[in-house]
Amino acid sequence: MPGDTRALQSEGNGVYRAPDDGVALSRVRSGEDNAGTLVQGYSEASNVSLSDELVNLMMYQRAYAANARLVQVGDELMSIANGLKR
Structure with missing residues (x-):
């Protein structure tokens, strides 16, 4: 089919070559x-x-900053809870 791009062969980096098969x-x-x-x-x-x-x-x-802050607060609460246990 004339104009068919599937007939082109990729050379890489956006370069294509027409085959020599007629x-x-x-x-x-x-x-x-x-x-x-x-x-x-x-x-x-x-x-x-x-x-x-x-x-x-x-x-x-x-959203990432808010989630990071939640993890930090959770870590602080666990630290407090562990301190009360001792």
């Missing part, structure tokens, strides 16, 4: 024959929202 390659102009278009100054849109990820990171950090 796969027909063709050149087309941008925007013709379903080839897509190139637009200067645009980059690939990310599917990650930076602000959402930073907010989530802050929430995880606060």
Whole structure:
């Protein structure tokens, strides 16, 4: 099938090579024959929202700090209980 990306062989690091087994390659102009278009100054849109990820990171950090404090308080209470026992 022409244009089938499965016909490409991965060389690693995002580099692909066309096999020499007779796969027909063709050149087309941008925007013709379903080839897509190139637009200067645009980059690939990310599917990650930076602000959402930073907010989530802050929430995880606060939850971790709260849990660490609970462990510390529990340790102090156990220390007090062991001291009363003696």
